[in-house]
Amino acid sequence: MDLSDLRMFRTIVEEGSVTRAAERLHTVQSNVTTRLRLLEEDLGTALFDRINRRLVITPAGNLLAGYAERLLSLADEARDAVRRADLPEGLLRLGSMETTAAARLPGVIAAFRRAHPRVELRLQTAPTASLVQDVLAHQLDAALVSGPVIHPELESRPVVVEEVVLISAADWAPIESAADLAQRGPVELFTFREGCSYRQRIFDWLRRDGVPIARSSEFGTFEAILGCVAAGMGISLVPRSVIGAHLDDDPSRATLRVHPVPPDLAFSTTVMIWHRARSHQPARQAFADCLAERLGPLQAEITR
Amino acid sequence: MDLSDLRMFRTIVEEGSVTRAAERLHTVQSNVTTRLRLLEEDLGTALFDRINRRLVITPAGNLLAGYAERLLSLADEARDAVRRADLPEGLLRLGSMETTAAARLPGVIAAFRRAHPRVELRLQTAPTASLVQDVLAHQLDAALVSGPVIHPELESRPVVVEEVVLISAADWAPIESAADLAQRGPVELFTFREGCSYRQRIFDWLRRDGVPIARSSEFGTFEAILGCVAAGMGISLVPRSVIGAHLDDDPSRATLRVHPVPPDLAFSTTVMIWHRARSHQPARQAFADCLAERLGPLQAEITR
DNA sequence: CCATGGTCATCTCTTTTTGAGATTGAAACC
DNA sequence: GGTTTCAATCTCAAAAAGAGATGACCATGG
Numbered sequence A, B: 001m002d003l004s005d006l007r008m009f010r011t012i013v014e015e016g017s018v019t020r021a022a023e024r025l026h027t028v029q030s031n032v033t034t035r036l037r038l039l040e041e042d043l044g045t046a047l048f049d050r051i052n053r054r055l056v057i058t059p060a061g062n063l064l065a066g067y068a069e070r071l072l073s074l075a076d077e078a079r080d081a082v083r084r085a086d087l088p089e090g091l092l093r094l095g096s097m098e099t100t101a102a103a104r105l106p107g108v109i110a111a112f113r114r115a116h117p118r119v120e121l122r123l124q125t126a127p128t129a130s131l132v133q134d135v136l137a138h139q140l141d142a143a144l145v146s147g148p149v150i151h152p153e154l155e156s157r158p159v160v161v162e163e164v165v166l167i168s169a170a171d172w173a174p175i176e177s178a179a180d181l182a183q184r185g186p187v188e189l190f191t192f193r194e195g196c197s198y199r200q201r202i203f204d205w206l207r208r209d210g211v212p213i214a215r216s217s218e219f220g221t222f223e224a225i226l227g228c229v230a231a232g233m234g235i236s237l238v239p240r241s242v243i244g245a246h247l248d249d250d251p252s253r254a255t256l257r258v259h260p261v262p263p264d265l266a267f268s269t270t271v272m273i274w275h276r277a278r279s280h281q282p283a284r285q286a287f288a289d290c291l292a293e294r295l296g297p298l299q300a301e302i303t304r
Numbered sequence C: 001c002c003a004t005g006g007t008c009a010t011c012t013c014t015t016t017t018t019g020a021g022a023t024t025g026a027a028a029c030c
Numbered sequence D: 001g002g003t004t005t006c007a008a009t010c011t012c013a014a015a016a017a018g019a020g021a022t023g024a025c026c027a028t029g030g
Helices: A003-015 A018-024 A029-043 A059-085 A098-103 A105-115 A128-136 A178-183 A197-208 A222-230 A282-303 B003-015 B018-024 B029-043 B059-085 B098-103 B105-115 B128-136 B178-183 B197-208 B222-230 B282-303
Strands: A048-051 A054-057 A090-096 A119-125 A142-146 A154-169 A187-192 A213-219 A236-239 A256-259 A267-275 B048-051 B054-057 B090-096 B119-125 B142-146 B154-169 B187-192 B213-219 B236-239 B256-259 B267-275
Touching: A003 A018, A003 A029, A003 A059, A018 A029, A029 B059, A054 A059, A059 B029, A059 B059, A090 A098, A090 A128, A090 A282, A098 A105, A098 A119, A098 A154, A098 A187, A098 A236, A105 A119, A105 A282, A119 A282, A128 A142, A128 A154, A128 A267, A142 A282, A154 A197, A154 A222, A154 A282, A178 A197, A187 A197, A187 A222, A187 A236, A197 A213, A197 A236, A197 A267, A213 A222, A222 A236, A222 A256, A267 A282, B003 B018, B003 B029, B003 B059, B018 B029, B054 B059, B090 B098, B090 B128, B090 B282, B098 B105, B098 B119, B098 B154, B098 B187, B098 B236, B105 B119, B105 B282, B119 B282, B128 B142, B128 B154, B128 B267, B142 B282, B154 B197, B154 B222, B154 B282, B178 B197, B187 B197, B187 B222, B187 B236, B197 B213, B197 B236, B197 B267, B213 B222, B222 B236, B222 B256, B267 B282
Parallel strands: A090 A119, A090 A142, A187 A213, B090 B119, B090 B142, B187 B213
Antiparallel strands: A048 A054, A142 A267, A154 A236, A154 A256, A154 A267, B048 B054, B142 B267, B154 B236, B154 B256, B154 B267
16 A cells, blocks of 8 residues: 555545546556555455446445545645755855955856845855854855865865966066066055955965065955056956956957966865755755856866 | 655664665665665655765655654554454344254354454344345344345345255155155144244145145254154154254164155255445454355255 | 775666556446 | 446556665775
């Protein structure tokens, strides 16, 4: 006796006929007859009397019909409950590096809110180290940080590989090395707000290779940085993904020039991290899926 | 999702392992793995996390486990209820002809009481016509009467074919016809109590063929009748089945002699009848089964 | 560091179950 | 009295479930 038997039995009871039940079940009369017989044999009880080739339900059949109703509706309830169990809803506390928040998240967040209106998304930006601490302390449900992150209590999943490039105004000479840069005298840097890991990265590089820094300014948007750099005021280190609009197809019209950076600094993997102990967060999973969906295609483009 | 899936799922949850669950389910690990995967696909939800090749139940899995418990116990309850529904119990009001009650029922009733102690069997003897009326009026649940009975409101089932024979003392001359009997002068008849259909039968026969009746005595047991006949006091018409003990293997020691009766009177079918509207009486069905079981073998012997 | 044992996933092949279609038989209905 | 309706049964095809072997992965303990 399983639920499909009960479904069939219930249909026969409702229709009062094997033939009509077969139609409703999108099957063939012979199968319904056979399965009814098997069910009766299984239960050791006649569920219907065959009186002149018609079916008349027996008391035992009536009893079973009641149970069938209860069982089937309970089974439906179980299905629904399980489905709802990982339907994303509630609060999702997300942390992100500034750069990622500015360069990648706007589109993703819009899509996510559209797909999952029942999730309240709270976004907070901070440096990677701080975000990691917050996730460990369960202050955040997940964070997008500069990877890799290896920690026994954390799980992570790569989101996107950013190629960081050095940019200058389009009319600057090519900069192949730190030495080329040093020739120009002390450089003026334009970076994202404090805590940005790219800011750290360029500082480390220039210090390592002895390039003097004249000044460093921080901004809250890439547009501002790119604007200053395009105006020839200085250089910056940014993800290649954010400068598409400033690199015209026609090189003569480009406002920016891209310069290589040392390979050990050129690539930065952004990963999503979360606490191992909270592996079940439908909202977090859904957000990760959104990220993969919207950034996955880019991935191919970048790593090409 | 059917009950067997839930049974399997419950076992996995209880054992915390696919391998051990497979053992308990007397199957193979690969099948449990596969069916678990199918169940998860069906529900569109992960029920377990695979963490280092171990299973850790998810919130959705926990939810389902609760439902599985409820569903499976409800299903068991349904099985039991349906089984009990046609477990014979309560009162069974049975009617019977005197002859059948005396010749056939004692052994059957004993077996029935042993097999179904929860049924209170109430037996009442009466002539066929009266029993039929009582069954029609729902005063009786079933009756053993002389068949056939054709009535739109009644169902019937043959129980036994009785061959009725004429008996006399062993030293009487053979009686081939009513004429042989008439030669002996007025006969003395020994019959069962009033209402016995065999009594009617022999009266009809003797009157029809002009055999004078000297006297007729009625008794309550076959033993008394057979005793009187064996003593040469007269004749009787009885089922052949009751005289076995009086017909010794050695003809010289037999106390009774059996004579043929006209074929139209020789066979009497005893049938069980019940009201069509009360087709579901587990106790009645069980009694009929007892009858068939204990009298069925005799049937072959008699009709041989 | 490697071997080992335990675990789940996956593949293939066999067995069992279920389904489709055609036919039969019995009653009910014009 | 033919026609229709309905359930039972049979056969063959399709699908599902099971068995067994293998692989991958990790933990654990020399």
